[in-house]
Amino acid sequence: xxxRLRVNGDAVACAVSPNxxxxxxxxxxxxxxxxxxxxxxxxxxxxxxxxxxxPVLSCITLAAACEGREIVTVEGLAKDGAPHPLQDAFDxxxxxxxxxxxxGVLMSAWALLRRIPNPSREEIAxxxxxxxxxxxxxxxxxxxxxLAAARLREAPGR
Amino acid sequence: MSEDREPKQPxxxxxxxxxxERRLEPPRWPGGRSQxxxxxxxxxGKRNRKVEGLAKVTGRALYTDDITLPRMLHAKLLRSSHAHARIxxxxxxxxxxxxxxxxxxxxxxxxxxxxIIPWTEDEQALCEQKARYVxxxxxxxxxxxxxxxxxxxxxxxxxxxxxxxxxxxxxxxxHPEWKVNEKAREGNVSKHVHLEFGDVDGALExxxxxxxxxxxxxxxxxxxxxxxxxxxxxxxxxxxTVYSATQVAHYLHRDLAKVLGLPTQRIRVVQPVIxxxxxxxxxxxxxxxCAAKLSMVTGRPVKILYTREEVFYAHRGRHPMRLxxxxxxxxxxxxxxxxxxxxxxxxxxxxxxxxxxxYSGQLLTAPYRMEAYxxxxxxxxxxxxxxxxxxxxxxxxxxxxxxxxxxxxxxxxGMDPIGVRRRNSIGADTQTVNGLRITSNxxxxxxxxxxxxxxxxxxxxxxxxxxxxxxxxxxxISGTNYCIYPNEMPQSAVQLKLDRSGRATVFCGAxxxxxxxxxxxxxxxxxxxxxxxxxxxxxxxxTDLAPVDLGSYSSRETFMAGNACLDAARRLRGWIAExxxxxxxxxxxxxxxxxxxACSSRDPQRECMSVKDAFQLAEARxxxxxxxxxxxxxxxxxxxxxxTIGASPAYSFTAHVAEVGCDLETGFVKVATIWIxxxxxxxxxxxxxEGQMEGSAYMGFAEALMEAHLFKPAAPGHGPGLHHGxxxxxxxxxxALDTPELRSIIVxxxxxxxxxxxxxxxxGPLHPSIPAIANAIYDALGIRCERLPFDPPSILRLLxxxxxxxxxxxxxxxxxxxxxxxxxxxxxxx
Numbered sequence: 001x002x003x004r005l006r007v008n009g010d011a012v013a014c015a016v017s018p019n020x021x022x023x024x025x026x027x028x029x030x031x032x033x034x035x036x037x038x039x040x041x042x043x044x045x046x047x048x049x050x051x052x053x054x055p056v057l058s059c060i061t062l063a064a065a066c067e068g069r070e071i072v073t074v075e076g077l078a079k080d081g082a083p084h085p086l087q088d089a090f091d092x093x094x095x096x097x098x099x100x101x102x103x104g105v106l107m108s109a110w111a112l113l114r115r116i117p118n119p120s121r122e123e124i125a126x127x128x129x130x131x132x133x134x135x136x137x138x139x140x141x142x143x144x145x146x147l148a149a150a151r152l153r154e155a156p157g158r
Numbered sequence: 159m160s161e162d163r164e165p166k167q168p169x170x171x172x173x174x175x176x177x178x179e180r181r182l183e184p185p186r187w188p189g190g191r192s193q194x195x196x197x198x199x200x201x202x203g204k205r206n207r208k209v210e211g212l213a214k215v216t217g218r219a220l221y222t223d224d225i226t227l228p229r230m231l232h233a234k235l236l237r238s239s240h241a242h243a244r245i246x247x248x249x250x251x252x253x254x255x256x257x258x259x260x261x262x263x264x265x266x267x268x269x270x271x272x273x274i275i276p277w278t279e280d281e282q283a284l285c286e287q288k289a290r291y292v293x294x295x296x297x298x299x300x301x302x303x304x305x306x307x308x309x310x311x312x313x314x315x316x317x318x319x320x321x322x323x324x325x326x327x328x329x330x331x332x333h334p335e336w337k338v339n340e341k342a343r344e345g346n347v348s349k350h351v352h353l354e355f356g357d358v359d360g361a362l363e364x365x366x367x368x369x370x371x372x373x374x375x376x377x378x379x380x381x382x383x384x385x386x387x388x389x390x391x392x393x394x395x396x397x398x399t400v401y402s403a404t405q406v407a408h409y410l411h412r413d414l415a416k417v418l419g420l421p422t423q424r425i426r427v428v429q430p431v432i433x434x435x436x437x438x439x440x441x442x443x444x445x446x447x448c449a450a451k452l453s454m455v456t457g458r459p460v461k462i463l464y465t466r467e468e469v470f471y472a473h474r475g476r477h478p479m480r481l482x483x484x485x486x487x488x489x490x491x492x493x494x495x496x497x498x499x500x501x502x503x504x505x506x507x508x509x510x511x512x513x514x515x516x517y518s519g520q521l522l523t524a525p526y527r528m529e530a531y532x533x534x535x536x537x538x539x540x541x542x543x544x545x546x547x548x549x550x551x552x553x554x555x556x557x558x559x560x561x562x563x564x565x566x567x568x569x570x571x572g573m574d575p576i577g578v579r580r581r582n583s584i585g586a587d588t589q590t591v592n593g594l595r596i597t598s599n600x601x602x603x604x605x606x607x608x609x610x611x612x613x614x615x616x617x618x619x620x621x622x623x624x625x626x627x628x629x630x631x632x633x634x635i636s637g638t639n640y641c642i643y644p645n646e647m648p649q650s651a652v653q654l655k656l657d658r659s660g661r662a663t664v665f666c667g668a669x670x671x672x673x674x675x676x677x678x679x680x681x682x683x684x685x686x687x688x689x690x691x692x693x694x695x696x697x698x699x700x701t702d703l704a705p706v707d708l709g710s711y712s713s714r715e716t717f718m719a720g721n722a723c724l725d726a727a728r729r730l731r732g733w734i735a736e737x738x739x740x741x742x743x744x745x746x747x748x749x750x751x752x753x754x755x756a757c758s759s760r761d762p763q764r765e766c767m768s769v770k771d772a773f774q775l776a777e778a779r780x781x782x783x784x785x786x787x788x789x790x791x792x793x794x795x796x797x798x799x800x801x802t803i804g805a806s807p808a809y810s811f812t813a814h815v816a817e818v819g820c821d822l823e824t825g826f827v828k829v830a831t832i833w834i835x836x837x838x839x840x841x842x843x844x845x846x847x848e849g850q851m852e853g854s855a856y857m858g859f860a861e862a863l864m865e866a867h868l869f870k871p872a873a874p875g876h877g878p879g880l881h882h883g884x885x886x887x888x889x890x891x892x893x894a895l896d897t898p899e900l901r902s903i904i905v906x907x908x909x910x911x912x913x914x915x916x917x918x919x920x921x922g923p924l925h926p927s928i929p930a931i932a933n934a935i936y937d938a939l940g941i942r943c944e945r946l947p948f949d950p951p952s953i954l955r956l957l958x959x960x961x962x963x964x965x966x967x968x969x970x971x972x973x974x975x976x977x978x979x980x981x982x983x984x985x986x987x988x
Contacts, residue, residue, distance in 0.1 A: 033224035034217020036433070038383040039466040043886035046383055074217035083216055091211035094845040097853065098672030099214030100221065100384040100433025125894040132886060134383050134434050135672050137856030138894045139902075140849055 003063050007032065008076030016063045022056075023047045025063035026073060034074040034103045038132070045131035048104035049073045055111045057130075074103035077110065085155070086110055086148040095144030097135035105131045109145045117153055119145070182648060182790040185725055188747075192840070192908050192915035194685065195731060196759070200752040201684040201691070202914050205845045208677040209696055210431065210670070219431040222387040222403045227459035230389070231260055233452050234307035235444060235462070236297040236314050237471065238289030241323035241541040241879030242338065245285060245316060248297055253313040258306035261455045262314070264297045268451055272413045274406075274441035276643045278348075278508035280341040283417060283447035289318070290338055290506035291543050292869075292879035293471030298448040300460050323541040323878050325869065327480065327501050330538040338506055338539035348504045348537040349515040351800060355523075355591045356530030361495030365486025367570040369563055372482045374945040375555035377503065377867040378860070379475035380548055381891050384433020385466055390449035391459040398453070399426045402446050405435040405669045406709035409642065411701045413442040418450055429699035435671040436857070437547040438474055440711045441509060470884035474546030475867055477514055477537070478503040479555040487567040491581035495530040496522070498556065502537040505544035510551065511537045513803060517552025520804030522560055523590035524633040525601040525811050526582040531591045541879055542869050547711060549857055550634065550924045561630035561929030562944070565936065572972050574618065575629050575933065576609050579813070586907070593796025597808055598917070600837030600907035601631060604813035607835035607903045612815035619937060619970045623963065624820050628933025631813045634922030635806035636839075636912065637714025639794045648788035650718040651705035654683065654726040656783035660770030662687060662694045664726075667707030668719035669699045673920050674846040675715035679723045681842055682913060686727035687734070688751030688769045705786070713918030716842065717808060718789040720913035726787030733783070737776040738767075808909045808917045811837040814855065814926035816898075818934040825950035825957065829859055829898035829931055836902070839909040839917030848902040850919040855900050856892065858927025863947050864890045940966030 003016045007030060014029040026032040026049070035058055038044035042060040049058045050072040077084040086109060089095065096102040105128060112119055112127035119127070124145050125138070133141060184191075194202065213219040250262040265286030273279035285294050297314050301307035322336045324346060330338070334345025342348060362368050388402040398420060404410050407427040415422040432439065445462040452460040464472060480501040486494040500518050504511045519533030550557075568578040584590065586599040608629065609615070617627045641649055653665040662683050670676040676696040683694050697703050707719050734756070735749040742749075742765045744758045757766035767775075777783050795805030815833045820826070834851045841847040867889070868882040883889050908915035932943045940963060941956040956962070 027224075028226070032217075033220070036221070036384070037223065037463075038385065038433075039886045041466070041885060041887075043466070044383055074215075078216050083212060087212070087215040090215045091207050094208075094849045096208075096211060096214045097674075097849055098382070098384070098432060098434040099210075099219055100382075102214055103217050106215065128894040130893075132383060132891060132893065134381055134436070134857075134891065135853050136849055137852035137854075137900050138897050139852040139900045140845070141894070 001064065003067055005066055005069065005071055007071045008073060014063065018064060020063045021059055022049070022061040022063045022066050023058035026058060032073050032075055036100055036103060038100065045108065046101050046104040048107040048131060050107055050111060055108050074106055077106060085151045086113065089148035089151065090144040093144035093147050094140040095136065101131055101133045105133065105141060113149055113152060118149055181793055182788065184721065184789065187728060190910060191721065191724060191913060192910055195728065196750045199685060201681050202842050203840070203844065206681060206691060206843050208674050208846070209680045209691065210676060221384060221433050222389060222401050222430045223463050225389055225401055225430060227389065227391055230459040230461055231300045231302065231452070231456060232304045232307055233298050233300040233449060233460050233462045234304060234311055235295040235448060236311045238285065238292060238294040238296055240289055240318050240320050240877055241292050241325070242321040243289050243318040244321060245287060245289060245296065246319055247317045249315040250297060253299060253310040256306065256310050256313060258302040259299060259310045261300045261452050262297060263448065263451055263455065268417055268447055270417045272417050272442060273508055274409060274510055274642060275508060275512050278341065278512055280339055280508050283444045291541050293543060294506065295444045298452060300452040300456055320877065325540060325542065325871065325878050327503050327538050330540055338541055341508065342539055346539045348508055348511050348539050350536045351515050351519065352534045353519060353592065353800065354532040358495040358497050358530040358532040361530040362484060362486045362497065365494040366489040367567060368484060368486040369566045369570065370484045371563065371566070371944060372480065373559040373562065375479045375481065375558055376946040377476050377478040377545060378548065378865040379470060379473055379867045380436040380438030381886065381889065382434030382436055382438055385469045386439065386443055386445055386464040386472060387462065388446045388449045389459060389461040390453040392450065392453040392457065397424050398450055399428065400446055400450055401428045401430055403432050403439055404429055405432065405439045405671050406441065406711060407669060407699045407701055408667055408706050408708055410442050410446060414446065414450060417447050418454070426702040429669055432671050435710065436549045437551060437711065440547055440709065441474065443472055466886060467884040470881050470889065471543050473505070473543035474509055476548040476554065476861065477545040479518065481556055481559040483559050483563050485563045485567060487571055489571050491571060491573050491578050493526055493528050493582045496528050498533040500533065500535040500556065502535060503540055503545065504537040505540055505542045507544040509544045509546040514547070514552040516800050516803040518556050520592060521553035521635070522556050523592045523594060524584050524596055524809060525599070525631050526579065527584040528591055549854065550921045551712065553634065554925050554928065557632050557925040558928040558932065561926065562932050562942065565628070565933040569969060569972065576605055576614060579605055579629070579631050593801055594805055595794055597911065598839060598907040598909040599811055600905040601811035601813065603905045604811055604835035604837055605631065607905060608813045608815040608833045611901060611903060612817065612833045614815060617817070621938070623966060624822055624938055625818065626934045626937030626939070627815055627817045628930045628937055629813065629815050630926035630929035630933060632922060632925035633809045633811050634918060634925065635712055635804070636717040636808040636810060636918040637791070637806055638712045639791050639802050639805040641708055648722070648790045650707040650722045651786065651788040652679070652719065652722040652726045653705055654730060654785050656730055656773050658774050658777055660693060660768070660773060662689055664694065664696045664723060665704040666696070666698050666719055666723065667701070667704045668715050669710035671710045673715070673850060674843065675710065675719060677846065678716050678720050678842055682720060682723045683727045686724070686731045688754060688756060690754055713921045716916050717912055717918060720916060721789040722787040724787065724913045726785045729785040729787065730783060733780045734772050734776045737779045738772055741775065807911050808839065810917045810919065810922040812922045812926055814930040816927065816930035816934045818931060818938055820935065820938050820953065822957070825953035827863060827935060827948055827953060829863065831899040831901060832859065832927060832930065833901045834903065834923050835905055836919060836923045837905040837907045838919040839912045840906050840915035841904045842914060842916050844904055847904055847919045851902040851923040852900040854921065854923035855927045856897055858924040859898060859931065860892050861946060862928040862931045863949065864892060864896070866947055940969060
């Protein structure tokens with residue numbers, strides 16, 4: 001079957017089976033390999049993407065169920081070839097070590113900052129509690145989100 | 159590493175048994191290698207970005223599963239459903255008949271045994287005669303898709319003859335005739351080491367206090383978020399390329415040649431960006447051999463991606479250990495004798511087990527001086543997934559037990575636990591009781607730092623019931639002294655190319671597993687040659703393009719690859735400086751390369767040019783600009799069998815203070831904060847060093863309170879050996895909400911042999927987390943946690959079984975009395 005999605009602003013059509021997950025459609029159908037598969041059952045959060053403005057686990061979401069919906073992946077965060085302030089903050093603050101959980105963490109953090117521009121540590125921890133990171137101990141991730149939040153408040157629009 | 163028999167290794171020279179008397183010596187630089195090339199550092203020590211950072215945060219970094227090749231097939235492994243069974247037959251005819259199935263291979267297609275340690279090669283890519291744990295691979299199928307491959311697995315008929323399963327150390331001892339692994343020379347013993355240094359019994363007899371206790375360290379696994387993945391491509395010329403999520407491309411290269419019967423020069427191993435490893439990808443796995451063989455059989459690229467469940471069964475994680483310690487102390491706080499007896503549950507195969515067994519004893523002899531030391535460690539085979547090296551290989555378990563012992567000894571003599579640690583600190587430029595050479599040592603500064611930062615003196619034995627603080631220390635190696643297979647060649651090498659465009663490319667076999675080793679190489683080149691970070695490219699972990707580095711294990715990359723890179727860059731720097739000195743009529747030492755500019759320190763306004771112009775002048779004078787650097791450690795270690803295991807050119811030191819709060823109703827322990835002070839020699843990039851410290855403390859915290867890699871006993875419908883919960887939900891790793899506040903404090907002792915004085919930071923800071931938490935729980939509740947994990951049921955049981963509150967009161971009173979006598983909290987000079 002053909003599934004029509006809006007991915008990172010583009011209208012795309014993708015051939016899928018009824019059991020194809022959104023993650024499979026993105027990674028293997030559309031070549032958007034930024035979103036990662038860490039567990040395949042919604043435990044780790046590495047596959048997190050935005051669907052209609054909400055963070056969603058794409059490995060347990062069927063592609064067919066996203067027909068016509070607006071999807072943003074980590075590849076869609078950068079604009080005009082420049083990294084999003086959140087991405088830049090992660091790079092600067094050491095928020096990514098191996099980087100495998102990072103795309104999912106970024107999507108959850110982005111969703112948080114759109115909701116709460118000035119989050120507390122507790123709010124950040126809660127928003128990211130569905131994204132497992134095995135490298136950082138989360139400290140540098142918190143610092144990166146706080147840095148990004150400060151920068152975004154100074155220069156809003158992203 | 160010395161052992162009894164010389165292994166045979168096709169393709170690579172086996173080398174002599176013992177490392178030769180003459181080892182390659184690194185160049186000596188005026189002013190040494192720990193200092194900046196001129197004046198002050200311009201790149202080193204700064205909070206720089208990582209070279210691959212932006213690729214990772216924008217989703218552009220390519221991990222193994224992100225690579226797809228034309229006509230690529232997908233393969234899956236059939237795994238044993240029995241913990242221990244003879245394999246009578248494997249019938250794959252029905253699987254082969256399925257549409258979309260291209261090939262099936264079994265044990266007889268890959269009969270050669272391999273193993274990371276040349277003396278204990280006991281694994282086959284696919285079991286031929288016997289399966290030794292639930293999940294042991296038996297057959298592999300290549301098909302058009304993973305779904306078809308999975309369907310084919312269900313069509314393969316395996317006839318098993320179940321055998322009694324050995325599920326723990328007790329059974330391994332009780333039933334030596336239930337032989338798990340035929341390579342064991344005696345019963346189920348994988349390795350036994352007994353070493354004694356000095357008169358332990360005499361030292362214990364002359365102690366004022368002796369504490370004896372037994373500890374249980376539960377097994378845990380790495381749980382890197384990226385599952386293992388390999389993609390093999392055997393081309394028409396007979397050349398095999400394997401892309402793999404491995405942290406040891408060079409060792410994989412050797413074992414692929416051995417198992418596949420291919421010449422090493424016709425194999426290329428590439429490590430794409432890797433999604434975490436922690437030791438869990440530091441030896442070859444079945445998937446690499448099977449993908450390669452299936453590619454050879456089908457003539458098409460073949461990919462294997464483990465499911466999360468398979469990753470749990472592939473394991474190679476922390477060994478469960480039972481540790482019994484006797485340790486003595488004199489009333490003045492001097493540590494006397496230490497006697498350890500350790501039993502190690504190794505799982506079904508050897509893996510790094512020989513080293514694990516040695517490490518369980520050898521790495522305990524610093525940061526504290528001990529008069530006499532004995533350890534007796536035995537690793538046993540059991541019918542479970544094989545254990546191996548997890549961050550802090552072999553030494554995390556004894557460190558937990560010993561630091562708890564030290565806490566008890568301090569209490570017996572009424573001394574502050576930080577004071578006891580200071581009193582026994584072994585210091586710099588010395589030797590341990592087992593012959594390890596210690597050079598730089600910042601342990602006392604680490605103790606001072608955590609004592610101050612945590613507010614120790616106001617908290618220890620002073621917080622209300624349910625809250626407490628605990629301290630622990632440790633040391634760790636910066637790389638092993640020898641390659642895993644004996645040879646005289648460098649342990650790490652770099653080729654450095656300078657381009658007249660003003661660009662440098664570093665070629666090095668080193669494996670960046672997220673710790674930032676690629677960036678370390680780039681920082682060093684930038685520091686020496688005055689380049690911008692964006693003008694250095696690192697080509698690493700590709701056996702075709704880069705010279706050999708042994709890989710990312712034993713915390714060796716910064717020290718060894720860093721030193722190789724420093725020498726390569728400094729050689730080139732010498733040619734450039736000489737060229738400019740001749741031009742300007744100054745001394746080469748007066749030439750500075752920094753921030754993209756070359757100038758003389760004499761007249762930097764007039765005698766200056768871009769480094770790009772300088773490269774061109776140097777190229778015109780010297781010819782094409784390229785250089786090599788390599789690292790070979792000096793001859794180190796004790797003069798006894800096994801004396802080189804644990805020897806390292808430099809040791810890092812760490813101290814932690816943990817603060818906990820315990821809920822008396824539920825038994826739930828919340829770790830509020832861990833203060834981590836770590837002596838990394840010199841922090842080449844403080845962001846990366848802090849990241850390693852925080853990640854280590856997090857992982858130690860996780861082992862202390864949450865993680866347990868357990869297997870089920872026999873149940874209706876299934877024999878023993880199923881994993882208790884092979885998912886990232888059931889195997890509980892800490893989320894952002896669970897993780898304590900982590901406060902990093904970098905201590906820099908500047909090691910004379912490290913690159914710019916750097917030592918390791920990736921593994922050492924894990925060790926003290928667990929005992930610091932255990933000791934904090936004692937301070938909070940008056941109970942000694944001797945078994946991991948310290949989960950609510952075990953806390954409640956300990957509270958029930960002991961008169962915890964009274965013990966807590968006694969401990970407080972004792973410190974008060976000791977403080978009155980001027981012992982507790984005494985601050986020793988640094």
